[in-house]
Amino acid sequence: MIEFLWNNFFKSKNQSKIDFLKKQPLFSSLNNKELRIVEKFIHHRTYFSGEVIFKPGSSIGLYMIMKGKVQITYGENDSSNTVNFSQLGEEDFFGELSLVQDKGYHKTTAKALESSELLGFFKPELLSLIETSPRLSARILMKLSSVLGQRLQKAGERLMELHSTKDQS
Amino acid sequence: MFISVLLAIVLSHAIRPFVDHIEGWFKMDRGLATLIGFGLFGGSAVAVISWTMPFLSEQFQNLRSEIPKYIEGIIALLDRTEDKLQVFIPFIENTNATSQAKQWMISQATNMAQSLPVMLTNSFSVMFLCFFLAFFMVKDSHSLYRGFLSLVPNHVFETTLSLTHQISLQIGQFIRARILEAFIVGLITGVGLQIISFPFALLLGLFAGLMNLVPYLGPVIGCIPAVLVGIVNGMSLLELSIVLTVYVVAQLIDNIILIPILVARMMKLHPVTVVVVVIAGAQFLGILGMIISIPVANAIQVAYHAVYQHIINAEVTR
Numbered sequence: 001m002i003e004f005l006w007n008n009f010f011k012s013k014n015q016s017k018i019d020f021l022k023k024q025p026l027f028s029s030l031n032n033k034e035l036r037i038v039e040k041f042i043h044h045r046t047y048f049s050g051e052v053i054f055k056p057g058s059s060i061g062l063y064m065i066m067k068g069k070v071q072i073t074y075g076e077n078d079s080s081n082t083v084n085f086s087q088l089g090e091e092d093f094f095g096e097l098s099l100v101q102d103k104g105y106h107k108t109t110a111k112a113l114e115s116s117e118l119l120g121f122f123k124p125e126l127l128s129l130i131e132t133s134p135r136l137s138a139r140i141l142m143k144l145s146s147v148l149g150q151r152l153q154k155a156g157e158r159l160m161e162l163h164s165t166k167d168q169s
Numbered sequence: 170m171f172i173s174v175l176l177a178i179v180l181s182h183a184i185r186p187f188v189d190h191i192e193g194w195f196k197m198d199r200g201l202a203t204l205i206g207f208g209l210f211g212g213s214a215v216a217v218i219s220w221t222m223p224f225l226s227e228q229f230q231n232l233r234s235e236i237p238k239y240i241e242g243i244i245a246l247l248d249r250t251e252d253k254l255q256v257f258i259p260f261i262e263n264t265n266a267t268s269q270a271k272q273w274m275i276s277q278a279t280n281m282a283q284s285l286p287v288m289l290t291n292s293f294s295v296m297f298l299c300f301f302l303a304f305f306m307v308k309d310s311h312s313l314y315r316g317f318l319s320l321v322p323n324h325v326f327e328t329t330l331s332l333t334h335q336i337s338l339q340i341g342q343f344i345r346a347r348i349l350e351a352f353i354v355g356l357i358t359g360v361g362l363q364i365i366s367f368p369f370a371l372l373l374g375l376f377a378g379l380m381n382l383v384p385y386l387g388p389v390i391g392c393i394p395a396v397l398v399g400i401v402n403g404m405s406l407l408e409l410s411i412v413l414t415v416y417v418v419a420q421l422i423d424n425i426i427l428i429p430i431l432v433a434r435m436m437k438l439h440p441v442t443v444v445v446v447v448i449a450g451a452q453f454l455g456i457l458g459m460i461i462s463i464p465v466a467n468a469i470q471v472a473y474h475a476v477y478q479h480i481i482n483a484e485v486t487r
Contacts, residue, residue, distance in 0.1 A: 040199075125334075131189070133194075
Protein backbone atom coordinates (compact mmCIF):
# COMPACT_ATOMS: atom_id res chain seq x y z
CA MET A 1 0.00 0.00 0.00
CA ILE A 2 2.74 2.42 1.03
CA GLU A 3 4.70 1.43 -2.04
CA PHE A 4 1.66 2.24 -4.15
CA LEU A 5 1.18 5.67 -2.60
CA TRP A 6 4.85 6.42 -2.80
CA ASN A 7 4.88 5.59 -6.50
CA ASN A 8 1.87 7.76 -7.16
CA PHE A 9 3.30 10.75 -5.38
CA PHE A 10 6.71 10.73 -6.88
CA LYS A 11 6.16 9.21 -10.25
CA SER A 12 5.23 12.15 -12.41
CA LYS A 13 3.62 11.61 -15.77
CA ASN A 14 7.04 12.24 -17.25
CA GLN A 15 8.34 9.20 -15.43
CA SER A 16 6.57 6.81 -17.80
CA LYS A 17 8.25 8.64 -20.69
CA ILE A 18 11.61 8.40 -18.94
CA ASP A 19 11.09 4.70 -18.28
CA PHE A 20 10.28 4.25 -21.95
CA LEU A 21 13.36 6.20 -23.07
CA LYS A 22 15.56 4.09 -20.81
CA LYS A 23 14.60 1.01 -22.81
CA GLN A 24 15.54 2.68 -26.10
CA PRO A 25 18.97 1.68 -27.50
CA LEU A 26 19.96 5.30 -28.13
CA PHE A 27 19.38 6.42 -24.55
CA SER A 28 20.19 3.21 -22.68
CA SER A 29 23.55 4.48 -21.42
CA LEU A 30 22.07 7.54 -19.68
CA ASN A 31 21.13 7.74 -16.01
CA ASN A 32 17.86 9.14 -14.68
CA LYS A 33 19.18 12.67 -14.24
CA GLU A 34 20.44 12.79 -17.80
CA LEU A 35 17.24 11.26 -19.12
CA ARG A 36 15.30 14.05 -17.45
CA ILE A 37 17.38 16.57 -19.42
CA VAL A 38 16.85 14.65 -22.67
CA GLU A 39 13.14 14.34 -21.93
CA LYS A 40 12.76 18.11 -22.30
CA PHE A 41 13.82 17.79 -25.93
CA ILE A 42 11.44 14.95 -26.76
CA HIS A 43 8.11 15.62 -28.46
CA HIS A 44 5.05 13.51 -27.85
CA ARG A 45 2.90 13.15 -30.99
CA THR A 46 -0.30 11.24 -31.69
CA TYR A 47 -1.30 10.02 -35.14
CA PHE A 48 -4.59 8.57 -36.30
CA SER A 49 -4.78 5.40 -38.32
CA GLY A 50 -3.55 5.94 -41.89
CA GLU A 51 -1.90 9.29 -41.20
CA VAL A 52 1.46 9.91 -42.87
CA ILE A 53 4.24 10.61 -40.37
CA PHE A 54 6.83 11.72 -42.89
CA LYS A 55 7.28 11.76 -46.64
CA PRO A 56 10.55 11.27 -48.55
CA GLY A 57 12.96 14.11 -47.95
CA SER A 58 11.03 15.80 -45.20
CA SER A 59 12.04 14.08 -41.98
CA ILE A 60 14.51 15.63 -39.59
CA GLY A 61 14.61 13.14 -36.78
CA LEU A 62 14.09 9.92 -34.92
CA TYR A 63 10.72 8.52 -33.89
CA MET A 64 10.13 5.96 -31.16
CA ILE A 65 6.85 4.07 -31.02
CA MET A 66 5.15 4.16 -27.61
CA LYS A 67 1.88 2.72 -28.83
CA GLY A 68 0.57 1.50 -32.18
CA LYS A 69 2.02 0.25 -35.46
CA VAL A 70 3.92 2.06 -38.20
CA GLN A 71 4.63 0.99 -41.77
CA ILE A 72 7.78 2.07 -43.56
CA THR A 73 7.69 2.07 -47.36
CA TYR A 74 10.32 2.96 -49.90
CA GLY A 75 9.26 5.73 -52.27
CA GLU A 76 6.31 8.08 -52.36
CA ASN A 77 3.26 6.82 -50.51
CA ASP A 78 0.51 5.18 -52.60
CA SER A 79 2.43 5.48 -55.87
CA SER A 80 2.89 2.39 -58.07
CA ASN A 81 6.55 1.69 -57.33
CA THR A 82 6.47 1.59 -53.55
CA VAL A 83 8.12 -1.26 -51.73
CA ASN A 84 7.02 -2.21 -48.26
CA PHE A 85 10.10 -2.09 -46.10
CA SER A 86 8.93 -3.15 -42.72
CA GLN A 87 6.23 -2.95 -40.11
CA LEU A 88 7.23 -1.61 -36.75
CA GLY A 89 5.53 -2.05 -33.40
CA GLU A 90 5.85 -0.85 -29.82
CA GLU A 91 9.35 0.12 -28.60
CA ASP A 92 10.72 0.11 -32.16
CA PHE A 93 12.31 3.22 -33.59
CA PHE A 94 12.87 4.62 -37.07
CA GLY A 95 14.31 7.68 -38.85
CA GLU A 96 17.57 7.63 -36.87
CA LEU A 97 19.57 8.37 -40.03
CA SER A 98 17.88 11.78 -40.32
CA LEU A 99 19.57 12.77 -37.05
CA VAL A 100 22.95 12.87 -38.76
CA GLN A 101 22.13 13.21 -42.45
CA ASP A 102 21.51 16.47 -44.26
CA LYS A 103 17.87 17.11 -44.79
CA GLY A 104 16.21 15.62 -47.83
CA TYR A 105 18.27 12.47 -48.48
CA HIS A 106 16.01 9.75 -47.16
CA LYS A 107 13.63 8.07 -49.56
CA THR A 108 11.22 6.41 -47.15
CA THR A 109 7.66 7.16 -46.14
CA ALA A 110 6.30 6.37 -42.70
CA LYS A 111 2.59 5.83 -42.10
CA ALA A 112 0.65 4.97 -38.97
CA LEU A 113 -1.24 1.69 -39.44
CA GLU A 114 -3.38 2.24 -36.36
CA SER A 115 -3.79 5.17 -34.02
CA SER A 116 -0.31 5.58 -32.59
CA GLU A 117 1.65 7.52 -30.04
CA LEU A 118 5.21 8.39 -30.98
CA LEU A 119 8.06 10.16 -29.25
CA GLY A 120 10.14 12.31 -31.59
CA PHE A 121 13.73 13.45 -31.13
CA PHE A 122 14.91 15.85 -33.83
CA LYS A 123 18.16 17.06 -35.32
CA PRO A 124 17.93 20.75 -34.28
CA GLU A 125 17.45 19.66 -30.70
CA LEU A 126 20.28 17.13 -30.87
CA LEU A 127 22.45 20.03 -32.06
CA SER A 128 21.45 22.24 -29.12
CA LEU A 129 22.00 19.31 -26.77
CA ILE A 130 25.52 18.91 -28.19
CA GLU A 131 26.13 22.60 -27.40
CA THR A 132 24.85 22.52 -23.84
CA SER A 133 25.58 18.95 -22.67
CA PRO A 134 28.46 17.58 -24.75
CA ARG A 135 29.21 14.56 -22.53
CA LEU A 136 25.65 13.37 -22.55
CA SER A 137 25.30 13.89 -26.30
CA ALA A 138 28.55 12.05 -26.97
CA ARG A 139 27.06 8.98 -25.34
CA ILE A 140 23.87 9.31 -27.40
CA LEU A 141 25.93 9.71 -30.57
CA MET A 142 28.06 6.68 -29.65
CA LYS A 143 24.94 4.56 -29.36
CA LEU A 144 23.58 6.05 -32.57
CA SER A 145 26.78 5.13 -34.41
CA SER A 146 26.62 1.58 -33.14
CA VAL A 147 22.99 1.29 -34.32
CA LEU A 148 23.95 2.66 -37.75
CA GLY A 149 26.96 0.33 -37.85
CA GLN A 150 24.76 -2.68 -37.15
CA ARG A 151 22.41 -1.64 -39.94
CA LEU A 152 25.35 -1.29 -42.33
CA GLN A 153 26.68 -4.69 -41.37
CA LYS A 154 23.24 -6.28 -41.88
CA ALA A 155 22.95 -4.60 -45.27
CA GLY A 156 26.40 -5.89 -46.25
CA GLU A 157 25.50 -9.42 -45.19
CA ARG A 158 22.25 -9.23 -47.14
CA LEU A 159 24.11 -8.02 -50.20
CA MET A 160 26.48 -10.99 -49.96
CA GLU A 161 23.51 -13.33 -49.64
CA LEU A 162 21.89 -11.88 -52.76
CA HIS A 163 25.19 -12.05 -54.57
CA SER A 164 25.65 -15.74 -53.75
CA THR A 165 22.06 -16.66 -54.75
CA LYS A 166 22.60 -14.84 -58.04
CA ASP A 167 25.82 -16.80 -58.62
CA GLN A 168 24.05 -20.10 -57.93
CA SER A 169 21.22 -19.40 -60.36
CA MET B 170 3.93 46.80 -21.13
CA PHE B 171 4.90 46.52 -24.79
CA ILE B 172 8.35 47.89 -24.00
CA SER B 173 8.72 45.49 -21.08
CA VAL B 174 7.88 42.53 -23.30
CA LEU B 175 10.36 43.64 -25.96
CA LEU B 176 13.09 44.24 -23.41
CA ALA B 177 12.28 40.91 -21.78
CA ILE B 178 12.69 39.13 -25.13
CA VAL B 179 16.05 40.84 -25.60
CA LEU B 180 17.16 40.06 -22.05
CA SER B 181 16.02 36.44 -22.21
CA HIS B 182 17.93 35.91 -25.46
CA ALA B 183 21.02 37.45 -23.91
CA ILE B 184 20.91 35.23 -20.83
CA ARG B 185 19.49 31.96 -22.19
CA PRO B 186 22.71 30.41 -23.60
CA PHE B 187 24.36 31.06 -20.29
CA VAL B 188 21.57 29.31 -18.39
CA ASP B 189 21.59 26.42 -20.89
CA HIS B 190 25.27 25.89 -20.21
CA ILE B 191 24.90 26.07 -16.44
CA GLU B 192 22.12 23.50 -16.70
CA GLY B 193 24.16 21.23 -18.97
CA TRP B 194 27.46 21.43 -17.10
CA PHE B 195 26.15 20.94 -13.60
CA LYS B 196 23.15 18.84 -14.65
CA MET B 197 21.01 20.94 -12.33
CA ASP B 198 17.36 21.83 -12.29
CA ARG B 199 16.42 24.46 -14.88
CA GLY B 200 14.77 26.71 -12.27
CA LEU B 201 17.92 26.75 -10.17
CA ALA B 202 20.13 27.29 -13.23
CA THR B 203 17.94 30.22 -14.30
CA LEU B 204 18.09 31.66 -10.80
CA ILE B 205 21.88 31.43 -10.80
CA GLY B 206 22.08 32.93 -14.30
CA PHE B 207 19.86 35.87 -13.40
CA GLY B 208 21.60 36.23 -10.03
CA LEU B 209 24.99 36.51 -11.71
CA PHE B 210 23.65 38.89 -14.35
CA GLY B 211 21.80 41.04 -11.81
CA GLY B 212 24.80 41.00 -9.49
CA SER B 213 27.19 42.15 -12.18
CA ALA B 214 24.68 44.76 -13.38
CA VAL B 215 24.34 46.10 -9.83
CA ALA B 216 28.13 46.07 -9.43
CA VAL B 217 28.66 47.99 -12.68
CA ILE B 218 25.89 50.47 -11.88
CA SER B 219 27.07 51.10 -8.33
CA TRP B 220 30.62 51.51 -9.62
CA THR B 221 29.67 54.02 -12.33
CA MET B 222 26.81 55.66 -10.44
CA PRO B 223 28.93 58.28 -8.58
CA PHE B 224 30.46 59.42 -11.88
CA LEU B 225 27.17 59.29 -13.72
CA SER B 226 25.19 61.14 -11.08
CA GLU B 227 27.92 63.75 -10.80
CA GLN B 228 27.75 64.28 -14.55
CA PHE B 229 23.96 64.38 -14.36
CA GLN B 230 24.13 67.03 -11.65
CA ASN B 231 26.57 69.05 -13.72
CA LEU B 232 24.39 68.70 -16.77
CA ARG B 233 21.35 69.89 -14.85
CA SER B 234 23.09 72.92 -13.47
CA GLU B 235 24.61 73.74 -16.83
CA ILE B 236 21.54 73.22 -18.99
CA PRO B 237 20.65 76.96 -19.03
CA LYS B 238 24.17 77.72 -20.17
CA TYR B 239 23.90 75.24 -23.02
CA ILE B 240 20.51 76.51 -24.08
CA GLU B 241 21.90 80.05 -24.14
CA GLY B 242 24.95 78.85 -26.03
CA ILE B 243 22.97 76.98 -28.65
CA ILE B 244 20.61 79.93 -29.11
CA ALA B 245 23.57 82.25 -29.57
CA LEU B 246 24.91 79.79 -32.10
CA LEU B 247 21.60 79.77 -33.95
CA ASP B 248 21.54 83.58 -33.87
CA ARG B 249 24.93 83.75 -35.45
CA THR B 250 24.07 81.20 -38.12
CA GLU B 251 20.88 83.09 -38.92
CA ASP B 252 22.78 86.33 -39.27
CA LYS B 253 25.35 84.69 -41.53
CA LEU B 254 22.68 83.06 -43.61
CA GLN B 255 20.98 86.38 -44.13
CA VAL B 256 24.25 87.83 -45.30
CA PHE B 257 24.72 85.05 -47.83
CA ILE B 258 21.12 84.59 -48.88
CA PRO B 259 19.49 87.98 -48.37
CA PHE B 260 16.03 86.97 -49.61
CA ILE B 261 15.36 84.81 -46.56
CA GLU B 262 12.88 86.72 -44.47
CA ASN B 263 13.51 87.15 -40.82
CA THR B 264 11.90 83.85 -39.83
CA ASN B 265 12.32 84.30 -36.11
CA ALA B 266 13.83 80.84 -36.01
CA THR B 267 15.86 81.77 -32.97
CA SER B 268 12.99 82.81 -30.74
CA GLN B 269 10.98 79.79 -31.82
CA ALA B 270 13.88 77.49 -31.08
CA LYS B 271 14.38 79.20 -27.73
CA GLN B 272 10.78 78.66 -26.70
CA TRP B 273 10.88 75.04 -27.85
CA MET B 274 14.09 74.29 -26.02
CA ILE B 275 13.00 75.93 -22.78
CA SER B 276 9.71 74.05 -22.80
CA GLN B 277 11.57 70.81 -23.54
CA ALA B 278 14.02 71.40 -20.73
CA THR B 279 11.33 72.19 -18.18
CA ASN B 280 9.33 69.23 -19.43
CA MET B 281 12.30 66.97 -18.92
CA ALA B 282 12.93 68.31 -15.43
CA GLN B 283 9.28 67.82 -14.51
CA SER B 284 8.86 64.40 -16.04
CA LEU B 285 12.12 62.94 -14.79
CA PRO B 286 10.71 61.57 -11.49
CA VAL B 287 7.71 60.05 -13.31
CA MET B 288 10.02 58.63 -15.95
CA LEU B 289 12.22 57.09 -13.28
CA THR B 290 9.34 55.36 -11.49
CA ASN B 291 7.96 54.25 -14.85
CA SER B 292 11.27 52.85 -15.95
CA PHE B 293 11.60 51.10 -12.60
CA SER B 294 8.29 49.31 -13.08
CA VAL B 295 9.18 48.57 -16.71
CA MET B 296 12.51 47.08 -15.59
CA PHE B 297 10.88 45.03 -12.87
CA LEU B 298 8.26 43.62 -15.22
CA CYS B 299 10.94 42.99 -17.83
CA PHE B 300 13.06 41.00 -15.37
CA PHE B 301 10.04 39.05 -14.21
CA LEU B 302 8.97 38.15 -17.75
CA ALA B 303 12.51 37.37 -18.90
CA PHE B 304 13.04 35.04 -15.94
CA PHE B 305 10.10 32.87 -16.91
CA MET B 306 10.89 33.12 -20.61
CA VAL B 307 14.27 31.56 -19.86
CA LYS B 308 13.13 29.12 -17.20
CA ASP B 309 10.19 27.72 -19.13
CA SER B 310 11.58 28.18 -22.64
CA HIS B 311 11.53 24.43 -23.33
CA SER B 312 8.05 23.82 -22.02
CA LEU B 313 6.66 26.96 -23.68
CA TYR B 314 8.20 25.90 -26.96
CA ARG B 315 6.99 22.34 -26.59
CA GLY B 316 3.54 23.55 -25.67
CA PHE B 317 3.46 25.67 -28.79
CA LEU B 318 4.68 22.79 -30.97
CA SER B 319 2.13 20.38 -29.51
CA LEU B 320 -0.57 22.58 -31.04
CA VAL B 321 0.97 22.31 -34.52
CA PRO B 322 -0.74 19.76 -36.79
CA ASN B 323 1.28 16.66 -37.73
CA HIS B 324 1.81 17.37 -41.42
CA VAL B 325 3.60 20.70 -40.79
CA PHE B 326 5.13 19.74 -37.47
CA GLU B 327 8.68 18.98 -38.60
CA THR B 328 8.82 22.02 -40.87
CA THR B 329 7.64 24.26 -38.04
CA LEU B 330 10.18 22.75 -35.68
CA SER B 331 13.18 23.26 -37.93
CA LEU B 332 12.00 26.72 -38.95
CA THR B 333 11.36 28.04 -35.44
CA HIS B 334 14.67 26.59 -34.37
CA GLN B 335 16.54 28.41 -37.13
CA ILE B 336 14.73 31.68 -36.47
CA SER B 337 15.31 31.67 -32.73
CA LEU B 338 18.95 30.73 -33.24
CA GLN B 339 19.55 33.61 -35.64
CA ILE B 340 17.60 36.15 -33.64
CA GLY B 341 19.48 35.12 -30.51
CA GLN B 342 22.83 35.52 -32.24
CA PHE B 343 21.74 38.85 -33.67
CA ILE B 344 20.59 40.26 -30.32
CA ARG B 345 23.73 39.16 -28.49
CA ALA B 346 25.98 40.54 -31.22
CA ARG B 347 24.23 43.92 -31.23
CA ILE B 348 24.29 44.26 -27.44
CA LEU B 349 27.99 43.47 -27.30
CA GLU B 350 28.71 45.81 -30.22
CA ALA B 351 26.81 48.73 -28.65
CA PHE B 352 28.51 48.10 -25.33
CA ILE B 353 32.01 48.12 -26.82
CA VAL B 354 31.38 51.22 -28.96
CA GLY B 355 29.93 53.04 -25.94
CA LEU B 356 32.88 51.99 -23.82
CA ILE B 357 35.45 53.14 -26.39
CA THR B 358 33.70 56.48 -26.85
CA GLY B 359 33.28 57.05 -23.11
CA VAL B 360 36.86 56.11 -22.27
CA GLY B 361 38.21 58.13 -25.21
CA LEU B 362 36.32 61.24 -24.17
CA GLN B 363 37.44 60.71 -20.58
CA ILE B 364 41.05 60.55 -21.74
CA ILE B 365 40.82 63.92 -23.49
CA SER B 366 38.94 65.09 -20.34
CA PHE B 367 35.85 66.15 -22.22
CA PRO B 368 32.83 67.03 -20.02
CA PHE B 369 30.05 64.41 -19.57
CA ALA B 370 32.27 61.67 -21.06
CA LEU B 371 30.34 58.75 -19.55
CA LEU B 372 26.92 60.14 -20.44
CA LEU B 373 28.02 60.79 -24.01
CA GLY B 374 29.52 57.30 -24.24
CA LEU B 375 26.26 55.81 -23.00
CA PHE B 376 24.34 57.82 -25.58
CA ALA B 377 26.73 56.87 -28.40
CA GLY B 378 26.45 53.18 -27.47
CA LEU B 379 22.65 53.31 -27.47
CA MET B 380 22.55 55.23 -30.74
CA ASN B 381 24.93 52.76 -32.33
CA LEU B 382 22.01 50.31 -32.43
CA VAL B 383 20.61 52.43 -35.26
CA PRO B 384 22.66 51.83 -38.40
CA TYR B 385 23.86 54.68 -40.65
CA LEU B 386 22.06 57.42 -38.67
CA GLY B 387 23.08 56.30 -35.19
CA PRO B 388 26.78 57.19 -35.25
CA VAL B 389 25.96 60.67 -36.60
CA ILE B 390 23.22 61.31 -34.05
CA GLY B 391 25.52 59.88 -31.39
CA CYS B 392 28.17 62.56 -31.85
CA ILE B 393 25.85 65.58 -32.17
CA PRO B 394 25.59 66.25 -28.39
CA ALA B 395 29.38 66.18 -28.04
CA VAL B 396 29.81 68.67 -30.89
CA LEU B 397 27.18 70.98 -29.37
CA VAL B 398 28.83 70.80 -25.95
CA GLY B 399 32.16 71.55 -27.58
CA ILE B 400 30.87 74.57 -29.52
CA VAL B 401 29.08 76.01 -26.51
CA ASN B 402 32.20 75.66 -24.40
CA GLY B 403 34.00 77.68 -27.05
CA MET B 404 36.35 74.99 -28.24
CA SER B 405 38.68 75.66 -31.14
CA LEU B 406 38.42 73.70 -34.38
CA LEU B 407 41.45 71.64 -33.40
CA GLU B 408 39.86 70.62 -30.10
CA LEU B 409 36.59 69.81 -31.85
CA SER B 410 38.38 67.65 -34.38
CA ILE B 411 40.07 65.76 -31.52
CA VAL B 412 36.63 65.09 -30.04
CA LEU B 413 35.35 63.93 -33.42
CA THR B 414 38.43 61.74 -33.81
CA VAL B 415 37.34 59.81 -30.71
CA TYR B 416 33.99 59.09 -32.38
CA VAL B 417 35.62 58.23 -35.69
CA VAL B 418 38.05 55.84 -33.97
CA ALA B 419 35.15 54.15 -32.18
CA GLN B 420 33.32 53.77 -35.49
CA LEU B 421 36.43 52.47 -37.24
CA ILE B 422 36.98 49.86 -34.56
CA ASP B 423 33.30 48.97 -34.84
CA ASN B 424 33.31 48.65 -38.62
CA ILE B 425 36.73 47.09 -39.14
CA ILE B 426 36.99 44.77 -36.13
CA LEU B 427 33.64 44.29 -34.39
CA ILE B 428 31.22 43.95 -37.29
CA PRO B 429 33.25 41.37 -39.23
CA ILE B 430 33.72 39.28 -36.08
CA LEU B 431 30.37 39.70 -34.35
CA VAL B 432 27.77 40.41 -36.99
CA ALA B 433 29.38 39.13 -40.16
CA ARG B 434 26.51 36.86 -41.08
CA MET B 435 23.90 39.41 -40.16
CA MET B 436 21.91 40.74 -43.06
CA LYS B 437 22.13 44.41 -43.82
CA LEU B 438 19.17 46.71 -44.22
CA HIS B 439 19.00 49.08 -47.15
CA PRO B 440 19.63 52.73 -46.15
CA VAL B 441 16.15 53.72 -47.36
CA THR B 442 14.62 50.95 -45.26
CA VAL B 443 16.58 52.20 -42.27
CA VAL B 444 15.28 55.75 -42.63
CA VAL B 445 11.67 54.64 -43.15
CA VAL B 446 11.79 52.20 -40.25
CA VAL B 447 13.39 54.73 -37.91
CA ILE B 448 10.76 57.35 -38.75
CA ALA B 449 7.99 54.82 -38.22
CA GLY B 450 9.53 53.83 -34.89
CA ALA B 451 9.79 57.46 -33.83
CA GLN B 452 6.11 57.95 -34.71
CA PHE B 453 5.03 55.05 -32.54
CA LEU B 454 7.32 55.19 -29.52
CA GLY B 455 9.44 58.34 -29.76
CA ILE B 456 13.17 58.09 -29.12
CA LEU B 457 12.86 54.58 -27.71
CA GLY B 458 11.02 53.64 -30.90
CA MET B 459 13.94 54.91 -32.95
CA ILE B 460 16.33 52.69 -31.04
CA ILE B 461 14.27 49.51 -31.03
CA SER B 462 12.75 49.84 -34.51
CA ILE B 463 15.91 48.73 -36.30
CA PRO B 464 16.52 45.61 -34.21
CA VAL B 465 12.85 44.69 -34.59
CA ALA B 466 13.03 45.22 -38.37
CA ASN B 467 16.21 43.19 -38.47
CA ALA B 468 14.60 40.38 -36.50
CA ILE B 469 11.68 40.34 -38.93
CA GLN B 470 14.16 40.25 -41.80
CA VAL B 471 16.06 37.36 -40.22
CA ALA B 472 12.81 35.44 -39.73
CA TYR B 473 11.73 36.14 -43.29
CA HIS B 474 15.11 35.05 -44.62
CA ALA B 475 14.98 31.79 -42.65
CA VAL B 476 11.50 31.02 -44.01
CA TYR B 477 12.64 31.85 -47.53
CA GLN B 478 15.74 29.65 -47.25
CA HIS B 479 13.62 26.84 -45.92
CA ILE B 480 11.20 27.03 -48.85
CA ILE B 481 14.07 27.18 -51.34
CA ASN B 482 15.78 24.16 -49.76
CA ALA B 483 12.52 22.22 -49.78
CA GLU B 484 12.10 22.99 -53.49
CA VAL B 485 15.67 21.94 -54.31
CA THR B 486 15.50 18.61 -52.53
CA ARG B 487 12.08 17.70 -53.84
